[in-house]
Amino acid sequence: MPVTSPETTPKTAIAETSFSFHQARSLIEGLGQPKAWIYWTDFLASIITGHVAFFLILGLPRQYPNSSWAIAGAALAYVVTILAYMRALMFIHELVHLPKDQFKGFRIAWNALCGIFMFVPSFLYYPHVDHHRRKHYGTEHDGEYLALSHNGRWMIVGFIAQAILIPILGFARFAIISPICWLIPGARKWVHKHASTMLVDPFYERTDVEKKDVMRIVVLQEVLVFAWCVVFATRYYFRTGEWFNPLWVVAYSVGVGLLVLNELRTLGAHRWTNEHGEMSFQDQMLDSVNYPHAPWFSELWGPIGTRYHALHHLFPRLPYHDLGRAHRRLVAGLPADSPYHDTIAPSLTSEIASLWRRAKASESSQSFRDLWARLSVAKSR
Template identity: 55%
Template sequence: MSTSSIPRQDVLDANSTGNKTEGASFKFSEGHRLIRDLGRPKPILYWLDFLPCILIAHTLFMTMRYMHEILPEDPSRAYLVQAILFPVCVILYMRCAMFIHELAHFGDKLPYFRPVWNSLCGVPFLIPSFVYLPHLDHHRRKSYGTHEDGEYFPLTHMSRWYLVAFLLHNLLIPILAYLRFLVVSPICWVYPPARRWVHRHASTIVVDPFYERRDGSPELMRLVVRQEAFCFVWLLWFTFGDWIMTGQLVSPMWFWGYLTGVAVLTLNAVRTLGAHRWTGDGRVMSFEEQLLDTVNYPHRPWITELWGPIGTRYHALHHLFPSLPYHDAPEAHRRLMEGLPANSPYRETIRTSLLGEICELWRRAGGRSSSSKTVAT
């Protein structure tokens, strides 16, 4: 397989900055040489991973929703079964949702995967694929960590209260997403002037609450409207389906949908806090600074794969090689660890404990003096 499996622009961007970093010992070309035969998405692996997970997760979700109808004579047993099924369902949904990340990078290389993923996961979870398209800005060297990167916020330089708020705001996200697609979308359809503000401020998965998305092309906006329409129809059924079918005014589906959504969002938020060291201060960071600002968790896959599925536990590796599909990440990491020099900065990206890294972030964020608005890192 030729080295064209990994786009050369990644190499150019990395080398153009890496060579300017004083004392840098990481050579991008050396790492690229070790994994040059990797980097081609294998659609069959995506299908064999996603379809069983989403079908099992949907089955578990509907079982929880109807468990009291299944066991009407034994409510305590029904609650027990729901308590057992719930974490399994959340972990499976988390894995399925993370395929949105692969779609942002490889959507055109996975025939039919995008519409199927949107139908089975993106639309039901109100995360249609268009909300994650700006993710590529997170990988552009001159955007990473700046105001143009919606997935970055200088958490190290901020109050600990923002870390708390970052986790607690997930209680509101399902409600805001519900209103976004059931109420705001129709407003944009009948009142087009509202579209620009909504597209810039309420159409992207972000970490930075002040991020403004760039205006979209006519082709993109047609895609946005189409996916909005599917979400709108789904929410009509989600809201009124039980009332139409059974006459129930309050549907158990609302409770389970909200609870599951909050759980998946919170799990992903915890993962996100440990994916970076968040040491940027809004300025453009050098290649090595960006590398050392990201984290890998290669150890204990029996647990790290649960909270960091679809390659997200190899976040530093992903920032080095954004065009590497998730199924190649473990092998790529193994080769880099075997082939890179002992003093390679790449080795400094490895951590064992997600909670340990989050505790370090908590200590750094709390290390600011009361009179200072910056932190020594």
């Protein structure tokens, strides 16, 4: 490894030399074993609460029409539904990181009680592992990354505004596109590459279409979601003779609410500063954020360990129920000048505000570059 002087060494490289992965690993010794009873209890409590609150949104006004307290109760039920479903849904993140030969019953239960009903079966999240590959993070091979700090504020606005369309597109993906893949085999490859992943980067292309074990799961889950789509679209008609189901409005509203909350969480998960290809492992950690403060509140918008995103990138195999304890050990045990401390943000709003300012600054920089380019062209003429 070449020797460099402080004058020629990038700041990120200096920061990297001050961080000891070995020391961090020793500080979390004894953690890392996922506890099945925690997963089952947490998930079942979350999904059952969400389902009950969901039906109260429509049921309270129906049961007590023209009642102001029923409307207030429905509004409260909407908030509870979003928070409970958000927690239940985020277990999809744990499924990717759990040992493949373990928790098989939990994987089935999650899909049966949550993923299938919300049009997000677990196969959509398999490519998440690319987000944790050092050579892929922040590059075109990472479907969960965009250089939001360098692309202006409209990209941030658009990232949130897409929540209006995604529930409809999610339904169409399984109700319309899945049968097309079954009937026209040639369509499968394109659909799997471009329309079978939960992602941030719309240009990401999935690469596991040739894996037969993956495709068997994909087709099985597609069939189950398609069957649910048929029930969801026709059940009310066969019960009442009317096509329009008021439950669709509730489901769409809940879907939009969930997506907006998740997109706000995602905006604060990283600092989105990479635009130059591959990053070092250290830079990846520093580009990610931890929110240890106000745990009773931050756990609502960043459940199942997602509020410790930098720590998760440092130790992706660490189960969510150990992240809080691991973070406290690292903060107490690492040196005061450790780069790990720079991953801590005071709040989600402050981090999103910082992202907004960086995106705004990039607009000014881009405008200057565009003006300079136009002047250069004019001068050459």
